[in-house]
Amino acid sequence: MINAIVLYSIATIYLGVSFIKDKHKTKVALWSSWKMFRNVLPDLLAIMLFVGLALSLLTPSLISSFIGGNSGLLGILYSTIIGSIALVPSFIVFPLGHTLVQNGAGLPQVAVFMSTLMSVGLATLSMEQKTFGRSFAYARNISAIIMSLLFALIIWVVMT
Amino acid sequence: MTTLKRYWFFFILLLGLFLVAWMNQAIAMKTVQLTSKSILDMLFLLPPVFVLVGLLDQWVKKETLIRFMGGKSSIYGVFFTLLLASVAAGPLYIAFPIAVLLLKKGASVRYIVFFLGAWSTVKLPVLVYEFTSFGSKFTLIHICFGLVFYYFTGILFEKIYGQQKLLKHDITKET
Numbered sequence A: 001m002i003n004a005i006v007l008y009s010i011a012t013i014y015l016g017v018s019f020i021k022d023k024h025k026t027k028v029a030l031w032s033s034w035k036m037f038r039n040v041l042p043d044l045l046a047i048m049l050f051v052g053l054a055l056s057l058l059t060p061s062l063i064s065s066f067i068g069g070n071s072g073l074l075g076i077l078y079s080t081i082i083g084s085i086a087l088v089p090s091f092i093v094f095p096l097g098h099t100l101v102q103n104g105a106g107l108p109q110v111a112v113f114m115s116t117l118m119s120v121g122l123a124t125l126s127m128e129q130k131t132f133g134r135s136f137a138y139a140r141n142i143s144a145i146i147m148s149l150l151f152a153l154i155i156w157v158v159m160t
Numbered sequence B: 001m002t003t004l005k006r007y008w009f010f011f012i013l014l015l016g017l018f019l020v021a022w023m024n025q026a027i028a029m030k031t032v033q034l035t036s037k038s039i040l041d042m043l044f045l046l047p048p049v050f051v052l053v054g055l056l057d058q059w060v061k062k063e064t065l066i067r068f069m070g071g072k073s074s075i076y077g078v079f080f081t082l083l084l085a086s087v088a089a090g091p092l093y094i095a096f097p098i099a100v101l102l103l104k105k106g107a108s109v110r111y112i113v114f115f116l117g118a119w120s121t122v123k124l125p126v127l128v129y130e131f132t133s134f135g136s137k138f139t140l141i142h143i144c145f146g147l148v149f150y151y152f153t154g155i156l157f158e159k160i161y162g163q164q165k166l167l168k169h170d171i172t173k174e175t
Helices: A002-021 A023-057 A060-066 A072-085 A090-102 A107-119 A125-132 A134-159 B008-023 B025-059 B062-069 B074-086 B092-104 B109-121 B124-160
Strands: none
Touching: A002 A023, A002 B025, A023 A125, A023 B008, A023 B025, A023 B092, A060 A072, A060 A090, A072 A107, A072 A134, A090 A107, A090 B124, A107 A134, A107 B109, A107 B124, A125 A134, A125 B092, A134 B109, A134 B124, B008 B025, B025 B092, B062 B074, B074 B109, B074 B124, B092 B109, B109 B124
C-alpha cells in the first residue's frame, strides 16, 4: 500500500514536470507507456490466473508435507520445481516461507523454494522471451536456479 | 482476431478453471479470489511504473546513462544498479521493461543481468519481512551470496550476449 502511494506520487510529480517542460515529449512518453501496457497485458492476465490456480491447489500444509525437514535432496528437487513454476508477490514470499517452516518444512528446502519463487519464472518465461529473446531468457532462468540451489546448500551447511 | 489470439493461454487456463469448478467449487472460488486480488494488485502497481519508464525513455540521454551503467562505469555502475534495483517494488516481470529501456539507453549487459538478479534478491521493502521471519544470518547469506553470484553471472553473460542481440525485441514497438 505504501509502495503504491510512493510510486504514484513519484510518477505524478515527474509527469507534471515533464508536461510543463515539453508537452509533445510527454505525449510520446505516455503513448509508449500505453503500448507497453497493452503488450504485456495478455501475458499478465494468464500468469495471474495460472498462479491463482496453482496457489489454491497447493496449500501450505500440502507443500510442507512434500518438503519436510527430512526430505533431503528430493525435497530440494520438489521445492525447486514448485518455486520455479509458481509466482507470488514478493512481500508474500517470506511470510509464506515462514508458514511452511512452522508447518514442518526444512530450512534449506524453504530457502530454495523462496529463492526460486522470486527469481525463476516459468509462468513469465513467454513474456521474458518476447523481451530479451529465447536464449537469454532461458540462460537467465537457469542461472537463477543454480543460484537458488547453491544458496540452499550454503544454508544447509551453515544453519542446520 | 489477432488481439484475441494473444489471449489464447488465458482462455486455456479459464477452461481449466471451469474444469476445476465442475469438480470442486471451493477450490475454484479460492482461485477466483486469489486471481482477482493479484490482477487488482498488478493494475494498481503497473501504470505508474510504465509511466515512469515512458518518461525516462523520452528524457534521459543515452550519454548520461552510459556514464552510470555503461561498460566503463566499473564500481559506480554496481552501486547505481544496486540502488535502482533495491528501492524498486513489485515482482520480477515489472523489471523486464525497465531492463530493456536501460539496455536501449546504453547500459551494458553485465549490469542488466546484475539488475535483474538484484531485483529478485534485495528489495528494501521486502527485506524487513525476510529479516523478521528468518533472522539476520539467513538474510545476510542470501543477499551477499546472491549479489556476488549475479555479478559474476553478468560478466559471463556479457561475453555471450551482445547489447544489440538483446535489443532485437523492443516491447515499446507494436507487435
